[in-house]
Amino acid sequence: MRRPPRSHPLWLAYxxxxxxxxxxxxxxxxxxxxxxxxxTQPQQLDELLVFTQMPMVKLAEFGLVFLLAVHLFGGLRxxxxxxxxxxxxxxxxxxxxxxxxxxxxxxxxxxxx
Amino acid sequence: MGADxxxxxxxxxxxxxxxxRTETFEVPAHDSQTVLDVVSWxxxxxxxxxxxxxxCRVGMCGSCAMMVNGEPRWTCRTHVQxxxxxxxxxxxxxxxxxxxxxxVADMDPFFEKWIEAEGVHHPTRTRADAIERIDPxxxxxxxxxTGIECINCAVCYAACDTVAGNSDYLGPAALNxxxxxxxxxxxxxxxxxxxxxxxxxxxxxxxxxGSCTHYCPNELNPxxxxxxxxxxxxxxxxxxxxDA
Amino acid sequence: MLDLRLYMAQxxxxxVMIPLTVGHxxxxxxxxxxxxxxxxxxxRTQGSVFWFLFYGSFVLxxxxxxxxxxxxxxxxxxxxxxxxxxxxxxxxxxxxLVMGARAVIAVTWx
Numbered sequence: 001m002r003r004p005p006r007s008h009p010l011w012l013a014y015x016x017x018x019x020x021x022x023x024x025x026x027x028x029x030x031x032x033x034x035x036x037x038x039x040t041q042p043q044q045l046d047e048l049l050v051f052t053q054m055p056m057v058k059l060a061e062f063g064l065v066f067l068l069a070v071h072l073f074g075g076l077r078x079x080x081x082x083x084x085x086x087x088x089x090x091x092x093x094x095x096x097x098x099x100x101x102x103x104x105x106x107x108x109x110x111x112x113x
Numbered sequence: 114m115g116a117d118x119x120x121x122x123x124x125x126x127x128x129x130x131x132x133x134r135t136e137t138f139e140v141p142a143h144d145s146q147t148v149l150d151v152v153s154w155x156x157x158x159x160x161x162x163x164x165x166x167x168x169c170r171v172g173m174c175g176s177c178a179m180m181v182n183g184e185p186r187w188t189c190r191t192h193v194q195x196x197x198x199x200x201x202x203x204x205x206x207x208x209x210x211x212x213x214x215x216x217v218a219d220m221d222p223f224f225e226k227w228i229e230a231e232g233v234h235h236p237t238r239t240r241a242d243a244i245e246r247i248d249p250x251x252x253x254x255x256x257x258x259t260g261i262e263c264i265n266c267a268v269c270y271a272a273c274d275t276v277a278g279n280s281d282y283l284g285p286a287a288l289n290x291x292x293x294x295x296x297x298x299x300x301x302x303x304x305x306x307x308x309x310x311x312x313x314x315x316x317x318x319x320x321x322x323g324s325c326t327h328y329c330p331n332e333l334n335p336x337x338x339x340x341x342x343x344x345x346x347x348x349x350x351x352x353x354x355x356d357a
Numbered sequence: 358m359l360d361l362r363l364y365m366a367q368x369x370x371x372x373v374m375i376p377l378t379v380g381h382x383x384x385x386x387x388x389x390x391x392x393x394x395x396x397x398x399x400x401r402t403q404g405s406v407f408w409f410l411f412y413g414s415f416v417l418x419x420x421x422x423x424x425x426x427x428x429x430x431x432x433x434x435x436x437x438x439x440x441x442x443x444x445x446x447x448x449x450x451x452x453x454l455v456m457g458a459r460a461v462i463a464v465t466w467x
Contacts, residue, residue, distance in 0.1 A: 036463045
């Protein structure tokens with residue numbers, strides 16, 4: 001009933017940073033497990049890598065690259081906010097971080113297909 | 114009961130710390146009517162048992178903040194026209210604080226955290242000394258001035274999701290106060306302030322979501338103040354490592 | 358819940374990861390062209406001291422960074438506290454460290 005006040009740009013930047021971080025933290029164990037197959041079962045790793053040719057998997061990879069890029073650029077903004085003199089352009093910087101993330105993940109998608 | 118041109122449909126939260134429900138009133142609409150006017154009308158003409166808090170009615174005392182259509186507002190300076198949706202207004206007690214009765218929130222945790230953040234005066238001189246001369250143009254004074262108009266209304270505290278999730282977090286108002294004291298040449302407790310805001314509920318829990326700054330009725334910037342505290346505590350972290 | 362020490366650990370690990378993440382993104386975008394094979398990945402990384410140190414420090418930093426991030430979320434959204442919260446923080450850190458180390462060894466060790 002007591003609804004929290006939300007949906008202004010910096011709150012959206014906060015939730016995006018949190019959810020991208022959470023997503024990456026959940027993805028990392030899978031990522032590490034797949035790579036460690038190179039040591040134990042190289043055959044199985046190659047089979048998994050063939051699986052990455054599927055369009056849906058490529059789209060998911062695009063999502064992961066976006067999460068990483070948006071967490072990187074969003075994090076850069078937060079580090080600047082906390083460790084450099086105050087800047088009043090936080091909303092523009094947050095929007096710029098999302099833009100950069102789309103640029104990089106978009107480049108990835110073009111390279112991947 | 115429907116809203117028309119002449120009436121507002123006002124839903125008010127009624128209850129105590131134990132629990133409550135909402136009650137809807139039909140209130141005559143007027144030009145330049147504030148949310149506080151609406152609450153006062155209900156108390157005076159519809160239900161005298163409605164509890165709410167106000168004092169100055171002109172945005173100075175900070176006692177009348179409530180949740181209005183889900184957002185924290187100083188009700189005495191909030192025009193109904195600005196917040197009503199199709200003639201409907203929903204008024205609730207401030208978020209993130211316990212309720213005493215109806216629209217009256219218990220402000221104790223808010224002011225206790227104010228003290229916890231060392232938001233008290235640490236004098237540099239005694240009454241026997243001459244008054245210290247302060248340069249109003251100095252960088253520290255200019256920085257302190259940006260935060261001193263806080264009226265303790267707790268709108269920022271109600272707006273903050275970090276407070277909602279972490280009950281130990283000192284919150285934007287107390288940390289903003291700590292930052293003004295840190296920059297105040299007449300305050301001798303700089304290290305005490307930094308230590309007070311470095312604990313497990315301190316400034317480092319802030320995620321810079323900026324709801325405090327977004328909703329502050331006096332247009333202060335607690336988010337920037339908290340960033341200042343993070344910067345100074347980080348500096349003192351390295352200083353102490355070096356000196357240790 | 359997040360005191361100065363944990364905060365500094367998270368921010369310093371973040372700073373360490375800035376160049377590493379930029380490098381990793383560059384590798385991702387470069388390597389994906391034409392698809393991935395085990396031979397191609399290993400050909401690039403196996404026996405390389407540079408990639409061992411690059412991804413080794415990445416794994417160290419991310420274990421600290423992610424553990425503290427998950428700790429904050431668990432406290433704020435799941436109300437986890439005290440010993441349980443510490444246990445979760447350390448578990449996330451150690452799981453990522455061990456699994457990450459295995460992955461780095463798998464792709465860079467000869």
